[in-house]
Amino acid sequence: MIRCLVVDDARAFRAVLREILSSAPGVEVVGEAGDGREAVSLVRALRPDVVTMDVRMPRLDGLAALEEIMRVAPTPVVVVSAEAGGEAQQLSFRALQLGAIEVLAKPRDPGTPRFERQAEAIRQAVRAVAGLLLVGRRRPARPARPAPLAGEPPRREEPRRPAPLVPARLEPPGGARPEVLAIAASTGGPAALASILAPLPRDLPLPLLVVQHIAPGFEPELARWLDTLTPLTVRLAVDGAPLAAGTVHLAAGGRHLGVRGRTIRLSDEPAVHGFRPSGTHLFSSVARELGARGAGMVLSGMGSDGAEGLAALRRAGGYTAAQSAASSVVYGMPRAALERGAAAHELELDEIPGEILRLAGREARATDRA
Template identity: 40%
Template sequence: MTVRVLIVDDSATMRGVIAASLRRDPEIEIVGEAGDPYEARSAIKELNPDVITLDVEMPNMNGLDFLEKIMRLRPTPVIMVSSLTSEGARATLQALEIGAFDCVPKPALGDRHEFDLLGEKIKAAAKTRLRMRPREAGAARPASVTQSGNFRPDGRLIAIGASTGGVEALIEVLSRFPANCPPTMVVQHMPPAFTRSFADRLNRLCAPTVTEAQNGIAVQPGHVYVAPGDAHLELAGTMNNGRLHCRLHDGERVSGHRPSADVLFTSFARVARGRGLGVILTGMGRDGAEGLAAMRETGAETIGQDEGSSIVYGMPKAAFEIGAVGRQLPLTTIADHIVKSTNAISITREPN
């Protein structure tokens, strides 16, 4: 089945670049182009595209406002095309929370590899189940153990991998963590320069301290470390002396990605072994499946997001099919399970 695409960008040059990239894929048909949201509105009504590519920075109407109108009035999968600026990154993150399927950076400024994935993202978007997400998604909603006094980490460390749909999923999970949560390391497939804005966004929404990971920084309770775009993140050090730290490197892409969830999970299998807890969330492809399997083989607890709550049931499915997932859970219950599982304090006792 051919996927029908509408390209929306105020730059004729960029529309041409996007069109040239997509025309290489015989499963994609470009049905129209628009230079601003008003042209796009008419084109959407006339052409009824399967997927829309949308520039974050649009004339005549804010791109986020236009996206909200699309999601509310004529829900259609949207891929955001963004410049790699701090303003572009912030707007793109908001767009992903509102309901955009995914994002790619503009190739003139960004990673060509990311832009080359546009066709695959468009075809995946055409198959997705749309969900309207509120602009203020992720406002902290407490888990069963919100207050630090009711939670004491049991010494385990958490590794989380996510891709398409991961912005929403990670906000849902991490906003329910207590301030003194177990040390947590995160790989979210995201272009360079976006991850710092994402970490800042999470830090505002979550009780723990969330930062973009730095090479050599100590791994501590109450902290969440987000892998920078275009760098692999690993857990390094030894569990015996407690001198654990983040290791960043620019090795080859693994499972097509840098950062890669496989790299993160494999490092947990090597360093944390049974004292690790691995979580694989929504995303395209197979990244993380093999690494999560390695974690489970060392005795670590492993969790996969279930199909019903995944924007794209790709990464969790691949991990489940090879036996890497010990427990499948809906997104809304994953944080509660992690918090209860890693709490050294017993806070729930049934009456005799």
């Protein structure tokens, strides 16, 4: 049984969350807190498997409570925040830097399809992150190794050794320098993206295209938050805009992200396995338009979105990789990509910035962080 603590200063919304979570098989709400101080006390007393947390609360706000929880009793925290833009969303993304796992919208208008979608997102997130070991989860970094294509015999494991600070190989993979890097992520993705983008240099000669599954309406604040953390420019993707080097083009809600030649292509085509935007749509578009001159990575997330499209990109000769199990908050999407043979490399999270530099033909230098 997954034991959940609900934290929100509004008693009525705590009741809504209790009802939502009580309808999830294997989930039990073991306590409620109306402010941050009470939340910290109950986490220490009840030791729940997961906490749902609002960020704007009296006495001790969600950010301070989250910081204290991570210090005294590290516990997976899912932020359930107001849907409208502004301060509440800004605080929600700051919570990711303090250790929160996911940011979701507060369900509104009970009985509507929208309410049910938002409620199901909360149930899925709680079940996905419950019980994560937040301390000591990572293995030491290791060099990326090719994964076998589907049907190939497994390759012999090489002895693990620390990854070098400077990329070991500066030649382009397969003789072709990628012209774009596409990334897909879901649960755990925003924090992973922050870790990956922060050390990259402003003059990175690659455009990045990112599909991040997140609550509709939260994309603009996600772009603003990431933009404050990296020398790169992070913006919502615009249909017809050129692919700009040193720029992260983030998919907006409700539209697929892809490419047409050297420009961005947004589309209202049907959802792919329930997702729009979809990682599979993005990777398939890059495979079709750029072939071996495209690269793709799948990061932490629930489900299997991206695996099918990443396989198409690998068949087209492009570079493909997936985040490792040890460094993924939720290993669903990377595992699907690796098991399908879509990802040719498995990378620790802290290896990925160096691998991006390698793909771009850049050496890692301390001055790149400036």
